[in-house]
Amino acid sequence: MAKQWWKDSVVYQIYPRSFMDSNGDGIGDLKGIISKLDYLQTLGVDVVWLCPVYESPNDDNGYDISNYQSIMKDFGTLADWEELLKGLHDRGMKLIMDLVVNHSSDEHAWFVESRKSKDNEYRDYYIWRPGQDGHAPNDWGSFFSGSAWQYDEQTEEYFLHLFSKKQPDLNWENPKLRQEVYDMMKWWLDKGIDGFRMDVINLISKVPELPSVVEGNHDSYHFGGDYFMNGPRVHEYLQEMNREVLSKYDIMTVGEAIGVTPEEAALYVGEERNELNMVFHFELMDVDSGEHGKWDVKPWKLSDIKRIIKKWQLELQDKGWNSLYLNNHDQPRMLSRFGNDTVYHKESAKMLATLLHTLQGTPYIYQGEEIGMTNVKFASIEEYKDIETLNMYQEQLAAGKDVDSIMNSIYVKGRDNGRTPMQWSSDRHAGFTKGMPWISVNPNYEQINVEQALQDPESIFHYYKKLIELRKVHNVTGYSNYRALMEDNDRIFAYIRSNNEEQLLVILNFTGEPASFVLDEDIRYQRNTLLISNYDAAESEDIRHIELRPYEARVYKLL
Ligand code: ISL
Numbered sequence: 098m099a100k101q102w103w104k105d106s107v108v109y110q111i112y113p114r115s116f117m118d119s120n121g122d123g124i125g126d127l128k129g130i131i132s133k134l135d136y137l138q139t140l141g142v143d144v145v146w147l148c149p150v151y152e153s154p155n156d157d158n159g160y161d162i163s164n165y166q167s168i169m170k171d172f173g174t175l176a177d178w179e180e181l182l183k184g185l186h187d188r189g190m191k192l193i194m195d196l197v198v199n200h201s202s203d204e205h206a207w208f209v210e211s212r213k214s215k216d217n218e219y220r221d222y223y224i225w226r227p228g229q230d231g232h233a234p235n236d237w238g239s240f241f242s243g244s245a246w247q248y249d250e251q252t253e254e255y256f257l258h259l260f261s262k263k264q265p266d267l268n269w270e271n272p273k274l275r276q277e278v279y280d281m282m283k284w285w286l287d288k289g290i291d292g293f294r295m296d297v298i299n300l301i302s303k304v305p306e307l308p309s310v311v312e313g314n315h316d317s318y319h320f321g322g323d324y325f326m327n328g329p330r331v332h333e334y335l336q337e338m339n340r341e342v343l344s345k346y347d348i349m350t351v352g353e354a355i356g357v358t359p360e361e362a363a364l365y366v367g368e369e370r371n372e373l374n375m376v377f378h379f380e381l382m383d384v385d386s387g388e389h390g391k392w393d394v395k396p397w398k399l400s401d402i403k404r405i406i407k408k409w410q411l412e413l414q415d416k417g418w419n420s421l422y423l424n425n426h427d428q429p430r431m432l433s434r435f436g437n438d439t440v441y442h443k444e445s446a447k448m449l450a451t452l453l454h455t456l457q458g459t460p461y462i463y464q465g466e467e468i469g470m471t472n473v474k475f476a477s478i479e480e481y482k483d484i485e486t487l488n489m490y491q492e493q494l495a496a497g498k499d500v501d502s503i504m505n506s507i508y509v510k511g512r513d514n515g516r517t518p519m520q521w522s523s524d525r526h527a528g529f530t531k532g533m534p535w536i537s538v539n540p541n542y543e544q545i546n547v548e549q550a551l552q553d554p555e556s557i558f559h560y561y562k563k564l565i566e567l568r569k570v571h572n573v574t575g576y577s578n579y580r581a582l583m584e585d586n587d588r589i590f591a592y593i594r595s596n597n598e599e600q601l602l603v604i605l606n607f608t609g610e611p612a613s614f615v616l617d618e619d620i621r622y623q624r625n626t627l628l629i630s631n632y633d634a635a636e637s638e639d640i641r642h643i644e645l646r647p648y649e650a651r652v653y654k655l656l
């Protein structure tokens with residue numbers, strides 16, 4: 098089997114709309130990305146995950162695709178895309194594309210046909226059902242508020258859409274649809290891409306009866322996850338996809354899997370399963386969600402983060418490979434969420450990065466994370482663009498919630514936090530565009546930007562660069578074991594990674610106060626070498642007892 102190069106890789110996620118605008122229309126584009134390839138090479142990343150650039154009406158910023166084999170005009174042309182791929186490959190970097198096949202756009206030719214008549218040949222490319230005496234087929238709610246069903250006059254039936262009403266779910270029960278997806282995947286792979294990130298891939302198999310959560314319930318919506326997350330045929334479909342497509346190429350695959358547990362994840366990523374290489378789980382993304390979901394904000398606890406990471410490190414050990422991320426285009430900025438984006442901005446960004454780059458798995462850096470970009474607070478709801486946020490705002494307003502608490506949940510958890518334009522310089526609009534940006538730039542761009550970061554040897558950027566090098570120089574991926582230290586301590590996150598001859602000791606202070614680290618008595622070593630830290634740390638300090646400074650991170654090799 099081809100060497101699993103993706104285990105030694107660091108992935109950089111680009112959200113094209115917000116990365117770099119080359120033609121002054123205020124929207125990031127492919128030529129803009131091409132102009133920044135040297136920057137990515139300087140950082141040292143190995144793979145770029147490019148969020149969707151396909152033709153789309155942009156209802157969900159490109160996750161509603163109307164033509165899987167053409168490029169959205171805003172982003173450029175297929176020739177521009179070929180130039181980007183060549184530019185990456187020429188620099189020794191790889192490209193994975195975003196595969197969005199749980200649903201398409203309602204403007205896709207398949208859906209335009211499907212909705213025409215009940216006997217149209219494309220009818221069961223999608224999931225249509227008659228209503229129940231004037232009500233939707235079941236009580237499922239959409240991830241983007243409201244019902245997961247949309248009534249269509251033309252044929253007097255409802256179609257399923259787990260996301261927006263312009264994102265009808267594809268019917269994976271239909272082998273013809275599956276074959277169309279596989280053909281499209283091969284079309285991209287034959288152009289030379291190096292793999293796929295697969296959007297909500299564990300939702301593609303629904304329980305055929307599509308049962309309500311509460312039978313006979315018509316006055317409220319419920320989360321139907323038990324009937325579409327990790328559904329009855331999902332592994333059958335992915336093993337078929339692997340047989341038909343994935344196994345024929347030397348590529349990497351990572352599936353976004355809402356609600357997946359480590360046991361289930363092992364079924365997706367087990368080496369002998371022949372499905373995917375990695376999955377993104379959401380357990381760390383839910384540590385600050387209350388019982389009513391992501392918008393029900395509650396403070397997170399370090400004990401939860403330590404428990405979850407230990408669980409995933411141990412459950413997938415010798416079984417499968419982890420993905421390691423703390424933010425992306427759907428999440429608030431990790432520095433604001435888990436670090437301290439005011440007093441200890443640099444220290445806490447570096448501490449969080451140290452966590453992600455010293456665990457078993459492949460780290461995913463989201464654009465801007467490497468320079469410490471933070472959440473944003475727009476003055477009014479009008480400046481927000483994300484459909485998930487805007488739908489929630491309307492729904493909660495209609496339900497009588499007060500605006501301040503709705504806005505607070507948007508400040509803390511809204512997806513636009515991660516979608517403000519990349520901050521390249523202190524020039525107007527952070528050097529992202531010469532025009533008017535499609536979404537407001539974070540006002541802190543004058544202090545937080547690439548130009549400043551490149552000039553500052555102590556910047557977060559240079560720390561990320563060192564971490565990425567460290568993984569290679571010290572073969573961090575070669576450490577196979579994980580042992581938690583100071584487990585009951587609610588300020589320090591410490592662990593030891595080991596292989597048969599060496600040990601990697603990672604010590605992180607997750608708080609803005611000093612904290613005392615004490616090394617377990619039974620840890621044996623001759624000498625210790627400090628590999629990286631976010632403060633000036635004494636080289637050969639006695640590591641059995643360390644007084645850590647706020648957000649201090651240290652990595653030692655123990656020989
Ligand atoms: O984070 C989320 C779960 O609470 C949602 O915001 C998000 O929609 C979910 O993680 C699924 O995300 C993926 O599918 C969506 C698209 O809006 C997201 O951008 C994509 O990452 C529908 O395609």
Ligand code: CA
Pocket residue numbers: 118119120121122123124125126171
């Ligand atoms: Ca542009």
